[in-house]
Amino acid sequence: MTTTMAIKVTVNGETRVADVEPRTLLVHWLREDLALTGTHIGCDTSQCGACVVHVDGRAVKSCTMFAAQADGCAVTTIEGLGAADALHAVQDGFWEEHGLQCGFCTPGMIMTAAELLARNPDPSEAEIRHALEGNLCRCTGYHNIVRAIQHAAKGATA
Amino acid sequence: MTTTTKMIGQAIKRREDPKLITGQGQFLDDVKLTGMLHAVVVRSPYAHATIKGIDASKALALPGVVAVFTGEDMSDINPLPCAWAAGKVDNNLNTPRALAVGKAMHVGDGVALVVAEDRYIARDAADLVEVDYEPLAVVVDAKKATEPGAPQLHENAPSNIVMDWECGDREKTDAAIAAAEVTVREQIVNQRLIPTPMETRGSVARYEPATGEFTVWMTSQAPHVMRLLLAAFVFGIPETSVRCISPNIGGGFGQKIFVYADMAFTMWAARKLGRPVKFVEDRAENYQSSTHGRDHITDVEIAGTRDGRITGLRIDTLANLGGYLSTIAPGIPTTLYGRITTGVYKIPAAHCRVRGVYTNTAMVDAYRGAGRPEASYLIERMVDRFAAEIGMDPAEVRRRNFIPPEDFPYSNGMGLLPYDSGNYGPALDRALQIVGYDALRAEQAEARKQGRYLGIGLSSYVEICGVAPSAWIGLPGEGWGAGLWESANVRVHLTGKVVVTTGSLPHGQGLETTFAQIVADELGVPYDDVVVEWGDTSGTPFGFGTYGSRSLAVGGTAIVKTVAKVREKAKLLAAHMLEARVEDIVWEDGKAFVKGSPDQVKTLGDIALQAAVAYSLPEGMEPSLDETTYYDPPNCTFPFGTHVAVVDIDADTGAVSLRRYVAVDDVGTVINPLIVDGQLHGGIAQGVAQALTEGAIYDDDGQLVTGSLLEYAVPKASLFPQFETDRTVTRSPVNPLGVKGAGEAGTIASAQAVMNAVIDALQPFGVKHLQMPATSERVWNAMHGGTRGARS
Ligand code: FES
Ligand code: FES
Numbered sequence: 001m002t003t004t005m006a007i008k009v010t011v012n013g014e015t016r017v018a019d020v021e022p023r024t025l026l027v028h029w030l031r032e033d034l035a036l037t038g039t040h041i042g043c044d045t046s047q048c049g050a051c052v053v054h055v056d057g058r059a060v061k062s063c064t065m066f067a068a069q070a071d072g073c074a075v076t077t078i079e080g081l082g083a084a085d086a087l088h089a090v091q092d093g094f095w096e097e098h099g100l101q102c103g104f105c106t107p108g109m110i111m112t113a114a115e116l117l118a119r120n121p122d123p124s125e126a127e128i129r130h131a132l133e134g135n136l137c138r139c140t141g142y143h144n145i146v147r148a149i150q151h152a153a154k155g156a157t158a
Numbered sequence: 159m160t161t162t163t164k165m166i167g168q169a170i171k172r173r174e175d176p177k178l179i180t181g182q183g184q185f186l187d188d189v190k191l192t193g194m195l196h197a198v199v200v201r202s203p204y205a206h207a208t209i210k211g212i213d214a215s216k217a218l219a220l221p222g223v224v225a226v227f228t229g230e231d232m233s234d235i236n237p238l239p240c241a242w243a244a245g246k247v248d249n250n251l252n253t254p255r256a257l258a259v260g261k262a263m264h265v266g267d268g269v270a271l272v273v274a275e276d277r278y279i280a281r282d283a284a285d286l287v288e289v290d291y292e293p294l295a296v297v298v299d300a301k302k303a304t305e306p307g308a309p310q311l312h313e314n315a316p317s318n319i320v321m322d323w324e325c326g327d328r329e330k331t332d333a334a335i336a337a338a339e340v341t342v343r344e345q346i347v348n349q350r351l352i353p354t355p356m357e358t359r360g361s362v363a364r365y366e367p368a369t370g371e372f373t374v375w376m377t378s379q380a381p382h383v384m385r386l387l388l389a390a391f392v393f394g395i396p397e398t399s400v401r402c403i404s405p406n407i408g409g410g411f412g413q414k415i416f417v418y419a420d421m422a423f424t425m426w427a428a429r430k431l432g433r434p435v436k437f438v439e440d441r442a443e444n445y446q447s448s449t450h451g452r453d454h455i456t457d458v459e460i461a462g463t464r465d466g467r468i469t470g471l472r473i474d475t476l477a478n479l480g481g482y483l484s485t486i487a488p489g490i491p492t493t494l495y496g497r498i499t500t501g502v503y504k505i506p507a508a509h510c511r512v513r514g515v516y517t518n519t520a521m522v523d524a525y526r527g528a529g530r531p532e533a534s535y536l537i538e539r540m541v542d543r544f545a546a547e548i549g550m551d552p553a554e555v556r557r558r559n560f561i562p563p564e565d566f567p568y569s570n571g572m573g574l575l576p577y578d579s580g581n582y583g584p585a586l587d588r589a590l591q592i593v594g595y596d597a598l599r600a601e602q603a604e605a606r607k608q609g610r611y612l613g614i615g616l617s618s619y620v621e622i623c624g625v626a627p628s629a630w631i632g633l634p635g636e637g638w639g640a641g642l643w644e645s646a647n648v649r650v651h652l653t654g655k656v657v658v659t660t661g662s663l664p665h666g667q668g669l670e671t672t673f674a675q676i677v678a679d680e681l682g683v684p685y686d687d688v689v690v691e692w693g694d695t696s697g698t699p700f701g702f703g704t705y706g707s708r709s710l711a712v713g714g715t716a717i718v719k720t721v722a723k724v725r726e727k728a729k730l731l732a733a734h735m736l737e738a739r740v741e742d743i744v745w746e747d748g749k750a751f752v753k754g755s756p757d758q759v760k761t762l763g764d765i766a767l768q769a770a771v772a773y774s775l776p777e778g779m780e781p782s783l784d785e786t787t788y789y790d791p792p793n794c795t796f797p798f799g800t801h802v803a804v805v806d807i808d809a810d811t812g813a814v815s816l817r818r819y820v821a822v823d824d825v826g827t828v829i830n831p832l833i834v835d836g837q838l839h840g841g842i843a844q845g846v847a848q849a850l851t852e853g854a855i856y857d858d859d860g861q862l863v864t865g866s867l868l869e870y871a872v873p874k875a876s877l878f879p880q881f882e883t884d885r886t887v888t889r890s891p892v893n894p895l896g897v898k899g900a901g902e903a904g905t906i907a908s909a910q911a912v913m914n915a916v917i918d919a920l921q922p923f924g925v926k927h928l929q930m931p932a933t934s935e936r937v938w939n940a941m942h943g944g945t946r947g948a949r950s
Contacts, residue, residue, distance in 0.1 A: 038181015
């Protein structure tokens with residue numbers, strides 16, 4: 001079990017090199033080794049989407065990928081998407097429309113929504129709900145999450 | 159008192175959010191301490207088994223493993239307490255220990271603890287622990303558990319009965335039913351649910367040998383209560399030796415109210431090993447070993463007249479409470495269920511018997527709504543059954559039986575304190591108007607001719623929030639082993655900033671925002687000058703925690719009362735500073751002035767500074783503007799409303815789709831409509847999910863078939879339409895804000911709205927009742943006369 005692999009990953013714009021066990025999940029590497037704890041873990045069967053990050057621009061469940069597979073990739077986590085004084089449009093939408101309650105699903109939701117809007121800047125409600133198929137929220141009933149994403153889309157296309 | 163801009167009633171966005179949307183929240187698994195070890199539990203794969211031996215040698219040989227402990231090792235601490243036995247009856251109590259000793263009672267029961275340097279090693283090592291089990295006979299169904307010949311789970315609980323409790327008037331009810339023109343009988347199952355907060359549970363414990371003090375970070379809705387239970391009951395040490403901290407909590411829904419094994423075993427192991435120990439459940443463990451909710455089997459009979467008057471209601475419920483009792487398990491199906499089973503109706507004779515039952519399943523305790531969803535589901539289904547039986551429109555039957563507004567405060571004869579206030583008709587009318595009830599009924603009739611099946615379901619509900627007073631709910635009355643008051647401290651800093659500390663424990667409800675809105679208005683200070691602190695037992699006054707939709711009605715009122723004290727003292731000091739009589743002081747917008755001289759003001763900051771430096775105080779006044787209140791309300795509050803669901807059923811597949819959902823709720827005064835609507839949306843979603851998708855299933859061997867998010871159908875965004883919410887406002891007379899509570903109303907109202915709609919749609923097929931969840935298989939079978947799934 002002591003074999004490790006050398007990886008080089010650009011995380012939130014910064015180059016990170018590390019030796020990781022081949023079995024180390026990307027989400028654990030981000031959370032435990034890089035202290036990027038905004039990415040959450042809500043399940044062990046790849047259902048909940050609390051762990052979604054962007055890998056080379058695509059929304060990926062980081063619990064379903066080994067850190068080693070991210071070698072050579074660019075990873076963006078919620079911490080890299082926007083800052084409190086420079087929110088990404090989706091973060092702002094979630095704040096404006098009360099798109100979160102406990103906030104646990106929120107980073108994954110925001111990362112999924114940001115990727116959706118990058119692909120499809122003006123999604124219909126049905127398209128938004130479809131895009132959220134891999135993300136579970138237990139607090140909001142999704143109502144305001146949908147509105148938050150619509151808000152962000154409106155801002156982006158206005 | 160007037161203020162320029164009222165904050166109460168404004169839909170301001172939450173101050174909690176900037177951290178959470180940028181990934182800066184601090185949740186339990188984000189806690190990292192120097193030298194911290196990781197714990198993994200070895201869990202029983204059997205639902206009922208004798209533990210004959212545990213061999214940890216292979217696990218201990220793995221590099222990085224620090225220790226393996228068993229239940230025997232932890233025999234110096236007590237079992238977890240049950241803090242709410244059903245009131246005034248015998249309770250055969252059996253509670254879990256930090257780890258099982260001798261016997262495992264359900265799949266996932268913890269039998270050993272592996273502690274290692276990191277979580278991957280701990281997980282590897284857990285697989286190497288060899289446990290010798292002797293499987294025993296298993297029972298998972300509450301009805302079967304009470305039958306002769308069933309395996310007996312606990313020596314002190316013959317027929318696996320925890321308690322046999324009743325309320326209402328049995329004789330009168332029997333007589334009313336015997337004499338009735340119409341009676342309808344049904345067996346109604348309220349299936350077992352798994353709360354599924356998106357963050358699982360966990361604990362991190364640290365022990366300081368030099369002082370003998372524990373610090374425990376926990377995913378708890380009630381850290382003060384945990385401190386009390388862990389110190390006084392489990393460890394037998396002074397409360398002052400334990401500090402409990404709840405960081406951000408990723409949803410609770412009741413599951414995070416209770417005292418759990420991991421709190422005890424991380425503390426025990428941290429003390430033993432002299433290093434901090436972290437335990438975080440994975441989702442499978444959360445499903446197997448944290449609490450579940452509901453799980454009732456009820457025989458119910460409703461009686462009435464042909465012209466739609468309900469005259470009697472008789473209920474006999476078996477409540478499955480699991481292999482052991484969780485912290486407040488027996489109180490849920492008794493006080494919070496039986497006593498409100500008559501709902502919004504004036505029913506002259508009602509009786510409810512509840513037996514709690516042990517089975518080889520995970521413990522069942524409060525899950526969002528806790529007892530009240532089971533009660534409102536039951537009565538609302540039966541009112542629809544009764545309406546169908548006499549051929550009357552379900553809206554009309556409801557209207558005819560509503561408790562009339564002039565009857566409030568209203569005693570329902572079930573041993574509950576009087577309903578505080580209510581006006582049920584307008585909420586029903588408004589809901590029907592929004593949904594366009596008459597047009598929908600016409601559409602339904604037309605659709606049926608074309609072989610399309612549309613259903614409209616109503617739910618008129620009332621629930622119990624802010625449960626109190628302590629003298630009623632407590633040991634001599636309802637059996638709750640503590641009080642249910644709340645506390646608040648408000649202090650004004652030298653700079654005029656106001657710091658509120660509360661014993662409430664927000665975990666998604668937006669209480670920081672709501673409380674700050676209240677304080678801003680009550681004290682007349684800018685909203686941004688108010689800071690709300692919570693979550694750490696060493697920095698906040700004692701509070702019983704956030705659950706039961708009680709934080710605004712009870713915790714919020716404690717704050718209002720505290721602010722009043724601060725204001726009074728500030729006025730006294732201002733009078734002194736302005737050399738005037740206090741009777742002549744006017745308090746406006748956070749400033750004091752003498753009546754008639756509004757240009758000579760003392761701001762709250764001026765007064766706070768004077769109070770703090772104390773150079774010149776009135777005779778006998780203590781320094782500092784700092785007040786505390788302990789508030790025990792005189793009664794509970796009773797929110798109500800009517801929800802309407804509209805469903806379409808696919809005749810080919812039996813699939814149900816929720817076309818519309820209208821909710822008209824009356825939660826009393828609304829502080830922040832954005833937050834209240836959000837609470838309702840989330841609550842509605844959980845009830846809709848119970849009706850359509852969710853259900854925990856154990857097979858006959860006690861294996862949890864729905865053991866992960868793959869099998870347990872937590873709903874996705876595509877299940878729901880946009881919810882249409884509106885409200886009426888009937889102030890509660892119980893507290894000065896007039897608030898009732900909104901955290902659980904959505905869940906309490908929604909399952910039956912959807913099921914009534916589904917069953918309404920299936921009326922052409924002669925379907926009178928269908929158990930939840932209304933999966934397409936179950937619906938299809940009901941349409942085609944099949945029995946599979948139609949009953950249970
Ligand atoms: S943690 Fe649930 S999908 Fe990744
Ligand atoms: S906000 Fe709590 S799970 Fe989505």
